[in-house]
Amino acid sequence: MAIHRHLPSRREALLGAGTLFAWSLTPRLARAEGRDPRMLVIVLRGALDGLGAVAPVGDPDWIGLRGERALLLDGKPPALPLDSFFALNPAMPNFHRLYKAQQAAIVHATATPYRERSHFDGQDVLESGLTRPGAVDTGWLNRAMLSLTSDGRVDPRGSRVLGVGSVTPLVVRGRAPVLSWVPQRLLPASADTQSRLLDLYLHTDPKLAAALEARMRLAALGPATVSDASMVDGVPLAAAGINGVRAYFAEAAGAAARFLAKPDGPRVGALGFVGWDTHINEGAASGQLANLLGALDSALAAIETNMGDNWRQTVVAVVTEFGRTARINGTNGTDHGTGTVAFLAGGALRGGRVVADWPGLKQAQLYQDRDLKPTTDLRAVLKGLLRDHLRVDERALATSIFPDSADVSPTAGLVHAS
Amino acid sequence: MSTSANAQAALALHRFGMGPRPGSIAAIQSDPRGALIAELDRAAAAEIVAGNLPSSAKAFRTVTDANAKRQAKAIRAKKEQEAKRQTADALPMMEDGAQAAGEMAKMAAEAVPDPGRPIYLEEARLRIAAALSAQIGFVERLVWFWSNHFCVSADKIRSMSGAYEREAIRPHVLGRFSDLLLTTEGHPAMLFYLDQTVSMGPNSVAGINRTLGLNENFAREILELHTLGVRTGYTQNDVLSFANVLTGWTLVPPGDNPEHGGEFTFNARLHEPGAQKVLGKNYEDETVEQGRAVLRDLAAQPATATHVATKLARAFIADNPPPPLVERMAKMFVDTAGDLKEVARTMVLSDEAWTQPITKLKRPNEWVVGIVRATGLTQADPARFTDGQVLLGEPLWRPPSPKGFPDDEPSWIDGMGRRLDVANNFAERVAGTTDPQEIIENVLGSSVSAQVKQAVGNAESRQQALVLLFMSAEFQRR
Numbered sequence: 083m084a085i086h087r088h089l090p091s092r093r094e095a096l097l098g099a100g101t102l103f104a105w106s107l108t109p110r111l112a113r114a115e116g117r118d119p120r121m122l123v124i125v126l127r128g129a130l131d132g133l134g135a136v137a138p139v140g141d142p143d144w145i146g147l148r149g150e151r152a153l154l155l156d157g158k159p160p161a162l163p164l165d166s167f168f169a170l171n172p173a174m175p176n177f178h179r180l181y182k183a184q185q186a187a188i189v190h191a192t193a194t195p196y197r198e199r200s201h202f203d204g205q206d207v208l209e210s211g212l213t214r215p216g217a218v219d220t221g222w223l224n225r226a227m228l229s230l231t232s233d234g235r236v237d238p239r240g241s242r243v244l245g246v247g248s249v250t251p252l253v254v255r256g257r258a259p260v261l262s263w264v265p266q267r268l269l270p271a272s273a274d275t276q277s278r279l280l281d282l283y284l285h286t287d288p289k290l291a292a293a294l295e296a297r298m299r300l301a302a303l304g305p306a307t308v309s310d311a312s313m314v315d316g317v318p319l320a321a322a323g324i325n326g327v328r329a330y331f332a333e334a335a336g337a338a339a340r341f342l343a344k345p346d347g348p349r350v351g352a353l354g355f356v357g358w359d360t361h362i363n364e365g366a367a368s369g370q371l372a373n374l375l376g377a378l379d380s381a382l383a384a385i386e387t388n389m390g391d392n393w394r395q396t397v398v399a400v401v402t403e404f405g406r407t408a409r410i411n412g413t414n415g416t417d418h419g420t421g422t423v424a425f426l427a428g429g430a431l432r433g434g435r436v437v438a439d440w441p442g443l444k445q446a447q448l449y450q451d452r453d454l455k456p457t458t459d460l461r462a463v464l465k466g467l468l469r470d471h472l473r474v475d476e477r478a479l480a481t482s483i484f485p486d487s488a489d490v491s492p493t494a495g496l497v498h499a500s
Numbered sequence: 501m502s503t504s505a506n507a508q509a510a511l512a513l514h515r516f517g518m519g520p521r522p523g524s525i526a527a528i529q530s531d532p533r534g535a536l537i538a539e540l541d542r543a544a545a546a547e548i549v550a551g552n553l554p555s556s557a558k559a560f561r562t563v564t565d566a567n568a569k570r571q572a573k574a575i576r577a578k579k580e581q582e583a584k585r586q587t588a589d590a591l592p593m594m595e596d597g598a599q600a601a602g603e604m605a606k607m608a609a610e611a612v613p614d615p616g617r618p619i620y621l622e623e624a625r626l627r628i629a630a631a632l633s634a635q636i637g638f639v640e641r642l643v644w645f646w647s648n649h650f651c652v653s654a655d656k657i658r659s660m661s662g663a664y665e666r667e668a669i670r671p672h673v674l675g676r677f678s679d680l681l682l683t684t685e686g687h688p689a690m691l692f693y694l695d696q697t698v699s700m701g702p703n704s705v706a707g708i709n710r711t712l713g714l715n716e717n718f719a720r721e722i723l724e725l726h727t728l729g730v731r732t733g734y735t736q737n738d739v740l741s742f743a744n745v746l747t748g749w750t751l752v753p754p755g756d757n758p759e760h761g762g763e764f765t766f767n768a769r770l771h772e773p774g775a776q777k778v779l780g781k782n783y784e785d786e787t788v789e790q791g792r793a794v795l796r797d798l799a800a801q802p803a804t805a806t807h808v809a810t811k812l813a814r815a816f817i818a819d820n821p822p823p824p825l826v827e828r829m830a831k832m833f834v835d836t837a838g839d840l841k842e843v844a845r846t847m848v849l850s851d852e853a854w855t856q857p858i859t860k861l862k863r864p865n866e867w868v869v870g871i872v873r874a875t876g877l878t879q880a881d882p883a884r885f886t887d888g889q890v891l892l893g894e895p896l897w898r899p900p901s902p903k904g905f906p907d908d909e910p911s912w913i914d915g916m917g918r919r920l921d922v923a924n925n926f927a928e929r930v931a932g933t934t935d936p937q938e939i940i941e942n943v944l945g946s947s948v949s950a951q952v953k954q955a956v957g958n959a960e961s962r963q964q965a966l967v968l969l970f971m972s973a974e975f976q977r978r
Binding site (some may be wrong): 127128129201202205250251252255269270271272274275276278279281282283285286287289290293294296297356357358359 | 909913914916917920921923924925928932949951952955958959960961962963964965967968971972973976977
């Protein structure tokens with residue numbers, strides 16, 4: 083409805099001079115070397131259930147932990163095998179294909195340094211790169227753009243940062259100029275938001291509850307009813323239900339890839355997908371979480387397609403603020419937890435593996451007797467990608483980009499040496 | 501300050517205003533009623549600075565001129581294309597030559613920019629900013645009410661739709677109803693909207709010479725919608741006579757007169773000669789004063805007082821307002837010869853206005869302005885905002901009929917899905933800079949239920965928290 087208070091264009095105008103300086107250092111070498119790396123960060127807001135996405139099917143305590151909601155290699159549908167220990171949610175066939183082609187990897191039992199369970203604070207820590215929540219207005223990916231090594235390998239014209247969505251994600255906000263792109267499509271309110279709102283109405287306003295229920299029933303009839311009314315006077319309406327989510331994810335991610343693929347376009351970008359807070363009826367191989375993972379899988383496929391030849395110089399990092407409880411809660415879902423997974427994809431990766439220092443699932447092995455224990459600091463992974471893929475200065479990584487992280491060594495060997 | 505004072509202030513802002521902004525509850529909670537009255541008493545309270553916006557007549561001329569130029573360009577392009585085709589006669593001519601000529605004509609027309617949309621958007625920007633930045637917004641709500649009561653439609657007369665509100669509605673919403681009535685009915689936008697510009701008396705000079713004749717529409721809508729109300733005793737003969745009275749009320753053709761085109765004029769050649777009897781009274785005067793006299797008498801009718809009081813109380817207080825309140829407001833209307841500020845004051849000072857349960861469903865535009873105000877924003881992009889209003893089913897200055905937009909819950913409650921989409925979209929846009937807890941604490945005050953606080957606290961993201969908050973009954977009902 084309203085003009086957002088962050089106006090990228092104004093910020094660009096104010097800070098353009100400073101960043102021109104940063105660009106002017108780098109052109110000759112980067113081009114001479116023929117490297118032009120791209121990086122896209124996807125933030126899954128709401129906390130992804132890492133165990134529901136990538137299951138430790140080889141862990142003897144796995145079935146005992148999740149019972150009939152455990153992903154299994156002989157489940158219905160069967161989980162997709164990754165190695166002798168882990169298997170992928172069957173909603174992600176594209177990611178599985180990339181993994182088999184060594185263009186995708188998974189980091190498991192990972193977390194940021196944040197150890198509380200507030201979404202908002204957790205997202206702030208994830209995106210700011212700081213060790214604790216607080217008032218911040220810049221993100222680590224943006225700050226990284228200001229610290230490219232002097233033999234810079236990122237194309238200078240590409241040191242602009244792309245933010246997708248009406249709000250520039252915090253991870254790309256900061257001094258480096260930000261290009262913003264807003265998908266035309268309205269993202270429909272997620273099924274989770276609708277059911278929470280319905281619950282609120284049922285407790286406070288029966289008439290509003292009835293009206294909302296009617297809308298949800300209509301949406302459940304499927305896309306046929308939606309296309310009939312997908313435009314009102316030329317204004318596009320949100321498609322209802324998971325079809326709308328899938329379309330939004332694919333459009334947002336696909337558009338981001340098209341921008342990053344342009345010869346003179348930005349080289350790094352970020353977008354956020356909401357809806358991962360699966361407290362109720364999470365499902366497993368099918369259901370709410372599988373629907374979302376399927377939408378994410380389509381988004382990754384759209385990125386691969388739209389990147390074209392540049393896919394081989396691309397890394398996509400899919401991260402979330404924290405994980406969820408190891409056990410199922412009382413409403414067939416999971417509550418806020420700690421350790422989770424990060425998905426990595428792209429032709430530049432040394433993929434085909436699950437990076438994990440597996441903590442185990444026995445009661446004593448769980449964090450605070452409830453969550454998957456984090457054994458890999460997510461910052462190590464991100465620092466490794468920034469250092470080896472974008473060639474960000476290593477000292478800056480430990481100070482200005484991820485402050486107070488000197489003891490968190492960048493993970494080596496995530497991408498192909500070039 | 502006590503909880504009840506805080507709740508009264510919140511009620512004042514939701515029920516009579518545009519909804520709370522950061523700090524506005526604190527600003528008025530020592531005396532919410534006094535704050536509402538003070539807003540009524542501000543000088544020129546309803547007026548807005550129009551900047552460089554054209555008057556309605558100027559806007560109408562500008563758009564008419566542009567349309568004429570577009571048409572001329574299109575015709576010329578088509579002719580040139582056809583001439584080319586004839587000279588190239590010997591060549592095997594493409595089948596779709598005519599179609600190509602049409603395309604050329606269209607392109608030529610589009611080369612002339614349409615000035616109507618920028619004017620509409622700038623008018624919208626001013627109106628939205630007035631609603632977003634008002635401390636309480638009681639007077640803006642009255643502007644919206646009267647603009648809807650005396651509505652015109654941008655679908656028919658877009659160039660004038662914003663200027664109409666500035667020129668005919670705003671100067672009179674706190675004045676006398678008769679002045680408001682005479683100004684709106686005599687405004688070119690209204691005459692154009694209700695097809696009055698071509699209505700002519702059957703025995704007028706023009707009527708005799710032409711096949712066109714009387715159009716009852718304008719007279720009927722004035723009686724039914726603007727003054728007495730439907731089924732209040734007027735007859736078909738009253739409608740006919742009144743329509744005759746109003747013949748000659750038209751506007752200066754915009755193409756003929758670069759200085760006054762689009763302004764109101766009384767064209768005696770269209771006017772039905774002779775006296776007319778309306779509601780049992782004879783009106784002798786045969787000029788524009790004949791119509792003005794009827795309008796003044798209609799404004800003074802008790803049925804008009806009841807009609808206006810009922811609609812106002814329904815808009816502000818409840819779908820079924822308490823009859824004693826309506827009666828007191830109608831009596832004040834009669835006693836003060838239609839002083840609209842006094843009628844509004846009577847409503848605010850009544851006990852019923854403060855004791856009715858908080859069940860009235862906000863109209864989409866009240867709701868959406870309310871959620872934007874809660875974030876502290878005072879400006880909005882008019883293109884995006886008006887697109888949102890289309891989605892919500894209440895497009896700006898484009899009511900479905902001369903009756904205006906409805907004002908009751910059954911008309912709007914099925915639109916919750918649309919509100920949810922808009923809330924979701926807006927929440928996504930402001931989530932980076934808006935703290936839902938701050939809205940609960942500093943904007944809504946003590947009126948937030950424990951259930952809403954809990955739902956917001958448990959949300960998976962700031963965006964979801966904002967959606968739940970914006971969609972809560974606290975923002976939907978007043």
